[in-house]
Amino acid sequence: MSDTVGYLVTVREAIAVASRKLEVAGCDTPRVDAELLLAHVLASTRSELRADGRRQLSPSELADFERMVERREAREPLAYVLGEWGFRRLVLKTDARALVPRPETEVVVERCLTLLAGRDEPRILDVGTGSGAIALALAQEKSDAHVTGLDASSDALALAKENVERTGIRIELLQRDLFSGLPDGPWDVVVSNPPYVRPDEIDALPPEVGMWEPRLAVVGEGATATVARGALQVLRSQGVLVLEVADGEAARVAGLLRELGYGEVRITRDLAGRDRVVEGVRA
Ligand SMILES: C[S@@+](CC[C@H](N)C(=O)[O-])C[C@H]1O[C@@H](n2cnc3c(N)ncnc32)[C@H](O)[C@@H]1O
Numbered sequence: 001m002s003d004t005v006g007y008l009v010t011v012r013e014a015i016a017v018a019s020r021k022l023e024v025a026g027c028d029t030p031r032v033d034a035e036l037l038l039a040h041v042l043a044s045t046r047s048e049l050r051a052d053g054r055r056q057l058s059p060s061e062l063a064d065f066e067r068m069v070e071r072r073e074a075r076e077p078l079a080y081v082l083g084e085w086g087f088r089r090l091v092l093k094t095d096a097r098a099l100v101p102r103p104e105t106e107v108v109v110e111r112c113l114t115l116l117a118g119r120d121e122p123r124i125l126d127v128g129t130g131s132g133a134i135a136l137a138l139a140q141e142k143s144d145a146h147v148t149g150l151d152a153s154s155d156a157l158a159l160a161k162e163n164v165e166r167t168g169i170r171i172e173l174l175q176r177d178l179f180s181g182l183p184d185g186p187w188d189v190v191v192s193n194p195p196y197v198r199p200d201e202i203d204a205l206p207p208e209v210g211m212w213e214p215r216l217a218v219v220g221e222g223a224t225a226t227v228a229r230g231a232l233q234v235l236r237s238q239g240v241l242v243l244e245v246a247d248g249e250a251a252r253v254a255g256l257l258r259e260l261g262y263g264e265v266r267i268t269r270d271l272a273g274r275d276r277v278v279e280g281v282r283a
Contacts, residue, residue: 195220
């Protein structure tokens with residue numbers, strides 16, 4: 001913010017300068033990002049900041065804000081810079097060890113909860129749990145469920161464990177490669193947001209994803225089909241598979257589930273109206 005030093009910087013000025021920098025850096029929502037970063041530094045909210053635009057920042061507040069803006073200018077995901085991110089009713093710790101939980105994944109949780117209505121003490125397996133977002137949200141919102149999250153990444157599992165401690169929600173965590181088979185059930189629900197970006201697509205991704213999120217979380221060939229096949233071995237009869245899929249892939253994945261013998265195959269749209277969730281019931 002060197003173009004504003006020389007006198008004490010107000011909230012409004014700091015946001016204006018940071019917004020310009022983030023816009024130049026190519027961020028999609030520069031002003032919102034700047035407001036959220038400053039709100040974080042001041043332990044405030046965006047609306048409080050707007051009402052308090054003439055407040056002057058202390059030198060240490062300004063320095064903290066500038067450090068965060070610099071990280072965001074380098075296109076580090078906002079959730080990593082903030083260190084936490086909302087998912088359903090939770091605020092989870094987020095950093096470069098795992099994928100940032102996405103709004104479309106909240107729809108995956110919603111479908112699981114709908115399908116679990118009336119099932120007592122269901123056993124749920126979250127394949128590729130990452131930060132633990134799906135597993136923790138399901139354990140919170142279906143409080144009699146027994147939830148297990150597995151991941152191949154020890155970094156992701158370490159973050160998921162920190163989120164277990166942070167939220168006080170009990171889930172089991174397992175380190176396992178999904179390609180070596182899913183743990184024995186029987187499970188009432190197998191849910192997964194597997195890596196589904198093809199290696200040749202990585203260069204077209206925004207820097208926040210391609211440069212910062214773990215490659216193992218983003219790029220994966222064959223993971224969706226492997227989870228779909230593996231789930232048939234470990235789901236109980238009438239157990240449900242719920243998958244998040246890439247934009248444009250829902251019809252193909254629904255076809256695969258039918259071919260594998262799943263019934264009641266259904267596609268659900270995300271909040272942006274895109275077909276992103278596919279489910280099927282094991283006979
Ligand atoms: C798209 S991320 C989903 C993370 C989290 N479930 C979410 O929705 O935010 C995919 C996750 O699958 C994990 N993963 C990738 N390949 C795997 C494998 N072969 N076996 C187990 N987990 C794997 C990654 O480490 C990552 O945490």
